[in-house]
Amino acid sequence: MRPATFHVESSCGAARAGTLSLPHGSIPTPAFMPVGTRGTVRGVTPAELREIGTTIVLANTYHLWVRPGHEVVRTLGGLHTFMAWDGPILTDSGGYQVFSMSDRSVVSEKGVRIRSPEDGEWRVLTPETSIEVQEALGVDIAMAFDECLEHPATRDRAARSTERTTRWLHRCQAARAFPERTAMFGIVQGGLYEDLRRAHAQELVEMDLDGYAIGGLSVGESREELVAYASLSASCLPDDKVRYLMGVGQPVDIVDAVLAGVDLFDCVLPSRAGRHGQAYTTQGRVNLKNARFATDPEPLDADCDCLACRTVSRAYLRHLVRCGEILGKRLVSLHNLALYQRLMRDLRAALLAGDPVALAALRTRAELASGRAPE
Amino acid sequence: MRPATFHVESSCGAARAGTLSLPHGSIPTPAFMPVGTRGTVRGVTPAELREIGTTIVLANTYHLWVRPGHEVVRTLGGLHTFMAWDGPILTDSGGYQVFSMSDRSVVSEKGVRIRSPEDGEWRVLTPETSIEVQEALGVDIAMAFDECLEHPATRDRAARSTERTTRWLHRCQAARAFPERTAMFGIVQGGLYEDLRRAHAQELVEMDLDGYAIGGLSVGESREELVAYASLSASCLPDDKVRYLMGVGQPVDIVDAVLAGVDLFDCVLPSRAGRHGQAYTTQGRVNLKNARFATDPEPLDADCDCLACRTVSRAYLRHLVRCGEILGKRLVSLHNLALYQRLMRDLRAALLAGDPVALAALRTRAELASGRAPE
Numbered sequence: 015m016r017p018a019t020f021h022v023e024s025s026c027g028a029a030r031a032g033t034l035s036l037p038h039g040s041i042p043t044p045a046f047m048p049v050g051t052r053g054t055v056r057g058v059t060p061a062e063l064r065e066i067g068t069t070i071v072l073a074n075t076y077h078l079w080v081r082p083g084h085e086v087v088r089t090l091g092g093l094h095t096f097m098a099w100d101g102p103i104l105t106d107s108g109g110y111q112v113f114s115m116s117d118r119s120v121v122s123e124k125g126v127r128i129r130s131p132e133d134g135e136w137r138v139l140t141p142e143t144s145i146e147v148q149e150a151l152g153v154d155i156a157m158a159f160d161e162c163l164e165h166p167a168t169r170d171r172a173a174r175s176t177e178r179t180t181r182w183l184h185r186c187q188a189a190r191a192f193p194e195r196t197a198m199f200g201i202v203q204g205g206l207y208e209d210l211r212r213a214h215a216q217e218l219v220e221m222d223l224d225g226y227a228i229g230g231l232s233v234g235e236s237r238e239e240l241v242a243y244a245s246l247s248a249s250c251l252p253d254d255k256v257r258y259l260m261g262v263g264q265p266v267d268i269v270d271a272v273l274a275g276v277d278l279f280d281c282v283l284p285s286r287a288g289r290h291g292q293a294y295t296t297q298g299r300v301n302l303k304n305a306r307f308a309t310d311p312e313p314l315d316a317d318c319d320c321l322a323c324r325t326v327s328r329a330y331l332r333h334l335v336r337c338g339e340i341l342g343k344r345l346v347s348l349h350n351l352a353l354y355q356r357l358m359r360d361l362r363a364a365l366l367a368g369d370p371v372a373l374a375a376l377r378t379r380a381e382l383a384s385g386r387a388p389e
Numbered sequence: 390m391r392p393a394t395f396h397v398e399s400s401c402g403a404a405r406a407g408t409l410s411l412p413h414g415s416i417p418t419p420a421f422m423p424v425g426t427r428g429t430v431r432g433v434t435p436a437e438l439r440e441i442g443t444t445i446v447l448a449n450t451y452h453l454w455v456r457p458g459h460e461v462v463r464t465l466g467g468l469h470t471f472m473a474w475d476g477p478i479l480t481d482s483g484g485y486q487v488f489s490m491s492d493r494s495v496v497s498e499k500g501v502r503i504r505s506p507e508d509g510e511w512r513v514l515t516p517e518t519s520i521e522v523q524e525a526l527g528v529d530i531a532m533a534f535d536e537c538l539e540h541p542a543t544r545d546r547a548a549r550s551t552e553r554t555t556r557w558l559h560r561c562q563a564a565r566a567f568p569e570r571t572a573m574f575g576i577v578q579g580g581l582y583e584d585l586r587r588a589h590a591q592e593l594v595e596m597d598l599d600g601y602a603i604g605g606l607s608v609g610e611s612r613e614e615l616v617a618y619a620s621l622s623a624s625c626l627p628d629d630k631v632r633y634l635m636g637v638g639q640p641v642d643i644v645d646a647v648l649a650g651v652d653l654f655d656c657v658l659p660s661r662a663g664r665h666g667q668a669y670t671t672q673g674r675v676n677l678k679n680a681r682f683a684t685d686p687e688p689l690d691a692d693c694d695c696l697a698c699r700t701v702s703r704a705y706l707r708h709l710v711r712c713g714e715i716l717g718k719r720l721v722s723l724h725n726l727a728l729y730q731r732l733m734r735d736l737r738a739a740l741l742a743g744d745p746v747a748l749a750a751l752r753t754r755a756e757l758a759s760g761r762a763p764e
Contacts, residue, residue, distance in 0.1 A: 053708065057432075057715035059696065082683065082708045089684050090704055098700040289715075308457065309464050321434065325473040329465055333428065333457045340432035340664075340715055 018155060018197035018224040020256040020277070024366045026373065028248065028275035031365035034225075034256045036102040036154040037195060038094060041069040043256065043277040044365075046268065046358045047104060048351050049285060052077050053087075053097040056285055057344035058351070060099040066320060066348065067355035070154075071099055072280040075147050076108035076139065080130050084150035092152030104155040104280075107144045107186075109201075109229075110261070113162035121161065123178065141185040149192050157227060157260075158186040160201045165234040172205035176214050179203045187221065197224035199258060202247045205230060206239055215250035226251045227258040228276070232267075240267060245274035265294065265357055265380035272361050273373065284354050288347030291335030295353070299385035300328075302346065307332040320352035321345065353383060393530060393572035393599040395631040395652070399741045401748065403623065403650035406740035409600075409631045411477040411529040412570060413469060416444040418631065418652040419740075421643065421733045422479060423726050424660060427452050428462075428472040431660055432719035433726070435474040441695060441723065442730035445529075446474055447655045450522050451483035451514065455505050459525035467527030479530040479655075482519045482561075484576075484604075485636070488537035496536065498553065516560040524567050532602060532635075533561040535576045540609040547580035551589050554578045562596065572599035574633060577622045580605060581614055590625035601626045602633040603651070607642075615642060620649035640669065640732055640755035647736050648748065659729050663722030666710030670728070674760035675703075677721065682707040695727035696720060728758060 020043075022032040032043045048055045048063060051074040055063060063071065073093060078084060087096050093103055111128075112119050118129040125140030141159040148156035160179040163172055183200050190198060200218040204210030218226060228247040231240050244259050248271075251257050258278035259271050268279050284294060291302040295315035300307075302314075310328040322331065322345035334342025357380060364372035395418075397407040407418045423430045423438060426449040430438060438446065448468060453459060462471050469475055486503075487494045493504040500515030516534040523531035535554040538547055558575050565573060575593040579585030593601060603622040606615050619634050623646075626632050633653035634646050643654050659669060666677040670690035675682075677689075685703040697706065697720035709717025732755060739747035 052712050052714060053705070054714050054716045057719065059716070060700070081712060082704070086684055086704065090686055090702060096702070096705050096708075098705070309461055311465055325435070327465060327471070329457070329461065330428070330471050330473070333471075337427050337456060339427060339429050340718060341429045341434070343715060344432065344719070 015194065016197065016224055017193070017195055018256065020225065020254060022253060024368060026365050026368055026370060027273065028245075029273045029365055029373070030275060030277065031362045032256070032277060034277070036070075036197070038100060038102045038154050039069070041102060042362055044272045044358050044361050045069055045278055046354045047072040047278065047280040049280055049282045050097065052081070053093060055351070056289060056347060057340065058285075058348055060097070062321070062348055063099070063351070064101075066352040067359055068101070068351070070102040070104060072104050072106065073097070073151070073153070074108070074111065075105045075144055075151070076111035076128075078105075078151060079108065079139070079143075079147045080132055080137070084147040088150040088152070094152065102154040105148045105151060105153045105157065106260070107148070107157040107159040108139050109144075109157075109160045109162050112139065113164070116164075123181075125159075141182040142189040145186050145189040145198070146191075149190070149196050153196055155197045155199060155225065158183045158198060158200045160203060160229055162233070163203060163205050163230050165205070167205045169207055169210070172207050172210055175205075176203045176210055180214070180217055183218070183221070199223060199225040199227050201227040201229035201260070202250070203230045206235060206243060208246060211243060211247050212250055215247055219250070219252055223255070225256040225258065227260050229260050231259070232261045232263050237267065241270045241274065244271045244276060248275040264384040265354065266377065266384040266386060268354075268357065269361065269377045269380040273377075284350035285347045288350040289343040291342065291346060293346050294350045294383045296379060296383060298382050302328065302332045302335045302342075304332070314346075314349055315353070318349060318352060318356070320349045322349045357383070390569065391572065391599055392568070392570055393631065395600065395629060397628060399743060401740050401743050401745060402648065403620075404648045404740055404748070405650060405652065406737045407631070407652060409652070411445075411572070413475060413477045413529050414444070416477060417737055419647045419733050419736050420444055420653055421729045422447040422653065422655040424655055424657045425472065427456070428468060430726070431664060431722060432715065433660075433723055435472070437696070437723055438474070438726070439476075441727040442734055443476070443726070445477040445479060447479050447481065448472075448526070448528070449483070449486065450480045450519055450526070451486035451503075453480075453526060454483065454514070454522045455507050455512070459522040463525040463527070469527065477529040480523045480526060480528045480532065481635070482523070482532040482534040483514050484519075484532075484535045484537050487514065488539070491539075498556075500534075516557040517564040520561050520564040520573070521566075524565070524571050528571055530572045530574060530600065533558045533573060533575045535578060535604055537608070538578060538580050538605050540580070542580050544582055544585070547582050547585055550580075551578045551585055555589065555592055558593070558596070574598060574600040574602050576602040576604040576635070577625070578605045581610060581618060583621060586618060586622050587625055590622055594625070594627055598630070600631040600633065602635050604635050606634070607636045607638050612642065616645045616649065619646045619651060623650040639759040640729065641752065641759040641761060643729075643732065644736065644752045644755040648752075659725035660722045663725040664718040666717065666721060668721050669725045669758045671754060671758060673757050677703065677707045677710045677717075679707075689721075689724055690728070693724060693727060693731070695724045697724045732758070
């Protein structure tokens with residue numbers, strides 16, 4: 015029995031609503047994973063995540079490997095117990111952290127040497143280590159350790175990098191000690207080269223993995239490119255496996271990717287923006303630092319029933335943000351995550367109902383929420 | 390009808406259990422007020438404050454005057470609506486802030502010129518302004534604007550300062566525009582001079598104020614002096630008015646002051662210590678940064694049922710504290726406040742039961758929690 019199984023319940027064009035069954039529970043898709051880098055979605059408790067409809071969270075292999083260490087987490091009963099979240103958890107592989115710390119890392123065929131910003135120590139993260147760490151954390155889904163390609167990249171560079179990602183994927187597959195307990199997803203790379211993406215997706219599909227991710231996007235390409243290459247990648251993947259678009263994105267990007275057949279998402283935007291006083295609302299992006307909210311008695315978003323919108327005004331949130339108060343970071347993050355979760359629920363309902371009009375309306379709403387004028 | 394009335398329900402020596410009735414509700418005493426300087430107890434929501442047994446919170450006149458401004462808060466319906474706390478609120482007068490920013494303030498008979506650290510602007514806080522601000526905030530209890538005496542102070546300096554505090558108190562009293570809506574408490578000063586304290590308390594009592602505070606302590610004197618002068622001051626105050634010891638303190642200081650006849654307390658310690666990863670527990674002070682908690686699976690305090698102790702381990706809290714995660718500050722603050730509130734509830738129960746053995750046991754527990762070996 016695989017630790018991750020997926021079935022489509024309803025589809026509408028390329029888009030689908032489904033269920034992803036995992037050791038710690040089943041999640042309805044499309045689904046959005048809040049980012050809990052260090053085993054905590056910043057400032058938010060598991061109960062609050064549940065209340066806004068979160069079904070699965072993402073944590074970070076690299077960061078948990080450095081602090082507190084995967085052996086510590088294993089000793090304490092695994093990441094679920096450690097962070098008191100009993101639902102499914104997916105961990106990224108650490109590949110992206112290496113990529114984002116390129117000034118302090120050295121990549122070789124073996125893996126990556128990284129100098130940690132936390133303690134200044136050099137460590138070596140390999141495909142084998144990444145899988146070992148993720149299995150020690152006891153997560154539901156481990157991501158294969160891939161090489162994240164910079165943008166822009168030449169075709170030659172993209173081809174060689176994708177080949178390395180495949181070699182590393184085979185090493186990850188071979189390193190798995192608990193394949194019945196922790197699923198492993200491979201990651202489609204290939205940069206912005208259609209033939210490379212197609213070929214890489216094909217290689218992965220032939221390995222019959224537990225699920226497939228689309229990587230190497232949201233790294234600086236245009237929105238049109240993001241949607242085009244996510245769509246292309248999704249179209250190369252089998253119907254009966256879940257598809258996860260990594261690190262994306264704005265609400266409208268998520269809607270477009272769902273329409274292209276993607277099921278699973280993660281992004282730091284809602285929580286990170288929230289910590290900086292930037293809110294997503296059904297009426298557009300709101301910068302709470304703006305003086306025009308100084309005496310605004312209205313809730314942040316009249317269409318939202320999150321803790322912030324139920325209890326306090328924009329003026330109060332602005333005051334908290336302006337004073338750097340923790341409660342401001344907490345409430346605005348929670349609100350943004352609630353908006354994302356509501357979007358996922360509504361997308362799913364529209365897909366289950368087979369209602370293209372509702373889907374189009376959701377896309378318009380997501381454009382507004384993303385701070386863009388509807389097209 | 391006065392906005393604040395107090396009656397004693399039970400007493401045990403000088404100590405008493407009572408009820409303080411205020412416009413936004415009645416509070417059982419002894420009571421502890423969490424400090425919400427800027428209209429938020431850092432990182433904690435009103436619902437969480439309620440859950441741990443909080444009945445009244447303290448906010449800061451000076452800080453709310455500077456940001457967002459009392460007129461803004463008044464426009465938005467007052468501080469209760471603004472911060473979404475519907476229970477009683479007490480504000481300090483700003484006197485202590487002036488005192489703690491003596492390098493950027495100039496005191497004269499008129500009041501205090503202060504250069505705000507927030508915006509670098511000079512402002513003048515007078516007794517009249519302080520009352521105006523507090524009434525605009527719409528709080529249940531305003532504190533008179535007093536001069537906080539430095540420690541140590543000569544007898545002459547203490548005498549002159551106390552006289553000024555009395556003159557300012559009369560100006561505060563005269564400035565009240567809504568005496569039926571916002572109570573005003575006077576503050577007993579007099580430094581560490583017994584005769585000055587007695588005389589000042591007598592002057593205040595003759596004014597028949599809504600309640601009385603004991604000020605000028607917890608400013609660097611010894612613990613023995615703190616308890617002795619709090620006790621002396623309390624003994625000079627009438628039985629039928631509430632007595633509030635400002636800015637105190639460690640759990641054991643609170644127990645000793647309750648035994649001396651004090652009813653009401655505030656202190657930044659539980660919330661501030663919590664933000665720095667320092668926990669109060671029934672087994673003593675715990676510095677969560679300490680490496681010995683790295684793999685400790687136990688709850689922070691086995692005798693506590695707060696959110697942190699119900700859900701996560703010391704090892705997880707240590708991880709959060711070490712990473713500077715907001716959730717760590719939030720959970721440890723909440724735990725510390727829960728311990729303080731439980732102490733107040735237990736003190737009250739022992740007083741209502743007239744049980745000196747239980748009171749003695751609580752004092753021992755409070756000594757432990759304060760990180761002191763029981764005497």
